[in-house]
Amino acid sequence: METLGYLGQGFGVATTPLNLLTALCGTLIGTVVGLLPGLGPINGVALLIPIAFALGLPPETSLILLAAVYLGCEYGGRISSILLNIPGEASAVMTALDGHPLARQGKGGIALSISAAGSFMGGLIATIGVTIFAPLLAKWAVAFGPAEYFVMMVFAITCLAGMAGNKPMKTAVASLIGLLLACVGIDANSGVYRFTFGSLGLADGIQFVVLVLGLFSISEILVLLERTYYGQSALKTSGRMMFNMKEAMLVKWTVLRSGVVGFFMGILPGAGATMASAVAYMSEKRMATRDNRFGDGDLRGLAAPETANSAAACGSMVPMLTLGVPGSGTTAVMLGALTLYNITPGPLLFQTDPQLVWGLIASLFIANVMLVVMNIPLIRVFTKILAVPYWALVPGIAIVTAIGVYGVHATTFDLFLMIVIGVVGYILRKFDFPLSAVLLGFILGGIMEQNLRRALSISNGELSILWSSPITWGGWALVVLMVVLPMYRGWRRRRTAVPSNP
């Protein structure tokens, strides 16, 4: 009941004209960014941080903007997956599996509308989930001390690696690189300069915006440059745009199940939308016994990942808001944006800034409705945007990126740093290291080290404080589970692979 009261208050915040307008702009920008080939929510949100800051928006409004862009990107990403077969980002890969075959069969319109409806349902289920679970988790998380936080962060990192499917070690290395990057600059406790090698530009650490834009924007520009040599063309949508009752009934249970799965996967720190869409797709594929056409245009195979990734996008707000531990690359960027406003996310946020938290949750509901209303009639307009050529798009992205980075400190040092980070990011990407893990590591690094050192200060250097409370036991148990799980999976894969070899 108390929750409903707060939610009402949140709607009060979210429905002020400024915030409504922001949500509308955010959903529009998000859809456009998401559907541009190669650009995903991280790029969209990262490019908007400097702009939101420059506009002088109050924190809750800019958070609403970023959240609306995030949801919009998840909606928009499906358009390029379905029509171009180029997923804008990792979480849309599964959408392309069945979406693109549908479009080739001339059912592009149906595919787009049913995936929009799926995204809406996923977002709705997950936002209800956020409303119920976030306050509970926040209440519980107030009991966290530094030791518990440290264990939680270790869990987030191992979870990221453990859930990464086929490349746990690469994910682990990527997140460790992120953690290490967070150490650069003056150490807050002792004033020692770490890894600056005498450079003044690095004295205050690597700026968050520089890292994000370097990793995601610059490396993306380089990837797009490769792609200009392997061009694709968009399929036309023709015929019926709206799905009918029969199709809706076919995917009904798929959508409900995938929404719930997506939400819980989104809550897990580090698992995020990519895992959620993969898990939902795989489990629906296994469950579909009647006319299973997964892989060549099954509506269920399209609805499952789309529902799940929208649900996960909302679900990942839960750990961000309650623990200050981001659930995905994009929420990591949002977390960074909050710290720019001097707001420390964590359990206390629910008490200190209720209008921010509940305004955000309420605007998730609103943005979702806006998106579904906008997406069905405007779909033809959006598909036109797919025709924007790279030569017009990429220079624009590059220039906005440079402005965003320059705007932080007004030094060209940051521009060079961004290019270096971008090139290294591109190489890492070529070798299949997930960049979002680097980013998550970077965000967690500072808090992780601080909490470790605080915990050990409390215990006077006694390491046993790290496993002295029931919460830490639970945390370590989860860590062990996440380390064992990929090993078990690898072992099982090898075991099932052996008999198939003659």
Added chain:
Amino acid sequence: MIYQRLFLTALLVVYAVLAYAATTYEAPFSYEPVGPRAFPLLLLILLAAGTVYLIVRPGHMAEENADTPLTGHVLGRLVLCVVALSLFAFFFERLGFVVSAFFFAIIMCRLYNGRWITSVITAAVMALAFYGLFDRLLDVPLPLGVLSGLGG
């Protein structure tokens, strides 16, 4: 595969340099038991272990990279793109935003297969529009450089 191993070996060298640097981090006076050195060293040790594991067992690559092989031609373009970015950064303050962005955008348009005439027009529009948008409307101060006599 060989490139990946080379890259990973290069990473190991970087870790070694960083670890050497980290061993010198000593707090002049300390009121906490851990100090600034322990956490980075711990990370470096874990990183080295993980990287060695990857050198031994690199695993397979994702399909995304398999269907866009890096040919010499593409590589040349990539280098050009990075050079263009660096030049942009170098001239950003020296020539000012509008001028440097104009030339940079021309190069970028050409790199992404734009035609000369469209590239020049796009670049001019972008340089002016972004300056107007960010410097004038959004209050992100951008350097005017050689044009500082013109605007104020």
